Amino acid sequence: MDGHSHPSRRLPALVGDWFGPHTSAAADWPPHTLLPAKGATTVSVVLPARDEQETVGGIVAAIRRDLVEDVPLVDEIIVVDSRSTDATAVRATEAGARVVSQDDVLPGLPSLSGKGEALWKGLAASTGDIVVYADSDLRNFGSHFISGLLGPLLTQPHVHFVKGAYERPLTGPDGVAQRGAGGRVTELVARPMLNLYWPELAGFVQPLGGEYAARREVLEAVPFVTEYGVEFGLLVDLLQHIGLDAMAQVDLGCREHSHQSTAALGRMAGQIMLTAWSRLERQGRIVASEPPATGLLQFDADGNTTLSDVGVAERPPLASVLGARATARPPAMSSPPPVPAEPSVTSPMVLPLAPPMPALPAVPSATEEVA
Numbered sequence: 567m568d569g570h571s572h573p574s575r576r577l578p579a580l581v582g583d584w585f586g587p588h589t590s591a592a593a594d595w596p597p598h599t600l601l602p603a604k605g606a607t608t609v610s611v612v613l614p615a616r617d618e619q620e621t622v623g624g625i626v627a628a629i630r631r632d633l634v635e636d637v638p639l640v641d642e643i644i645v646v647d648s649r650s651t652d653a654t655a656v657r658a659t660e661a662g663a664r665v666v667s668q669d670d671v672l673p674g675l676p677s678l679s680g681k682g683e684a685l686w687k688g689l690a691a692s693t694g695d696i697v698v699y700a701d702s703d704l705r706n707f708g709s710h711f712i713s714g715l716l717g718p719l720l721t722q723p724h725v726h727f728v729k730g731a732y733e734r735p736l737t738g739p740d741g742v743a744q745r746g747a748g749g750r751v752t753e754l755v756a757r758p759m760l761n762l763y764w765p766e767l768a769g770f771v772q773p774l775g776g777e778y779a780a781r782r783e784v785l786e787a788v789p790f791v792t793e794y795g796v797e798f799g800l801l802v803d804l805l806q807h808i809g810l811d812a813m814a815q816v817d818l819g820c821r822e823h824s825h826q827s828t829a830a831l832g833r834m835a836g837q838i839m840l841t842a843w844s845r846l847e848r849q850g851r852i853v854a855s856e857p858p859a860t861g862l863l864q865f866d867a868d869g870n871t872t873l874s875d876v877g878v879a880e881r882p883p884l885a886s887v888l889g890a891r892a893t894a895r896p897p898a899m900s901s902p903p904p905v906p907a908e909p910s911v912t913s914p915m916v917l918p919l920a921p922p923m924p925a926l927p928a929v930p931s932a933t934e935e936v937a
């Protein structure tokens with residue numbers, strides 16, 4: 567990503583004031599310089615993975631080599647196997663990750679699906695004071711993706727959440743990369759919605775990016791939307807929970823990943839729109855007589871139609887589920903979130919977005935022929 571330090575004149579004042587002091591680059595945080603700041607702080611890397619056998623092993627191996635063996639910044643690497651049907655779990659294990667199956671974590675809970683669920687289960691399965699998330703489909707992964715995100719968290723106590731920023735090419739079937747053309751849902755849905763309704767967040771270069779890190783207490787204090795609503799929901803909820811000054815971003819360079827089809831991105835866009843709608847309603851900014859419909863009817867080039875459910879569900883703050891565990895852990899922040907005295911194993915684990923939406927664990931690829 568070029569020019570990240572000079573856009574303030576083009577940004578609204580509130581974003582301009584935030585952008586410069588809260589935006590750095592991975593090169594500013596060489597791993598060995600972070601070791602003294604790490605001290606006794608423990609770091610977990612959590613990689614959600616659904617059918618990522620081509621890439622997950624290489625990503626785990628790079629983290630192990632650079633950030634466990636060479637410079638010990640990372641204490642555990644967890645791959646959350648999100649119902650893969652390929653050799654994802656084998657490749658990740660061979661490369662040195664601890665692999666947990668999404669459905670085996672907190673097995674007493676009703677099963678939900680999608681990326682948000684994998685991240686929430688990864689949070690529950692991990693132990694680090696800081697949790698770093700990264701996608702498992704990155705094609706140009708380097709360990710600077712992880713160490714860069716750790717920089718502000720390890721060195722700046724007021725920072726509680728760090729998001730990756732990058733340039734995103736769109737690589738066609740011919741292998742030709744079109745610079746800056748990637749991130750289609752980001753540009754067509756997420757960025758306009760954030761600018762319209764949460765303009766404080768407009769300075770995040772890649773609001774939907776899957777690479778971000780936060781202090782455990784912060785992640786355990788907010789809900790996780792399932793499916794692909796999770797990143798949008800986290801940004802909006804964290805803005806409310808910790809404030810913009812506690813949020814930062816780090817330029818990680820260029821990010822290449824596997825592209826989904828336009829139809830799949832349409833379903834992702836629907837999930838993100840429903841997530842935004844739920845937050846607007848929850849914040850009292852819209853009042854609706856009925857919730858939005860969650861069906862998405864799509865047409866292919868031959869006129870075939872598919873009807874998908876793009877409804878999203880939500881996990882409650884993990885701290886409210888694992889109160890005993892949260893209180894047992896030494897706090898890394900001055901004011902940990904309040905937790906109930908007893909594990910709330912009988913409380914509702916699937917919170918419908920408000921106002922009530924069907925808590926449907928929709929799988930984007932599961933489509934129903936209607937014609």
Ligand SMILES: O=c1ccn([C@@H]2O[C@H](COP(=O)(O)OP(=O)(O)O[C@H]3O[C@H](CO)[C@@H](O)[C@H](O)[C@H]3O)[C@@H](O)[C@H]2O)c(=O)[nH]1
Nearest residue numbers: 614615616648680681684701702703774775776794797826
């Ligand atoms: O049910 C799922 C779906 C995806 N993933 C994993 O999540 C990561 C990202 O999923 P992907 O399908 O590659 O998402 P993108 O098309 O790249 O979507 C972008 O936008 C999404 C919505 O904000 C984010 O969740 C992604 O991180 C971001 O890269 C990958 O490691 C997947 O294997 C799961 O673990 N479970």
Ligand SMILES: O=C(O)[C@H](O)COP(=O)(O)O
Nearest residue numbers: 748749750751752774825
């Ligand atoms: O983040 C996004 O906007 C989606 O993942 C789509 O990304 P792509 O256009 O690079 O495939």
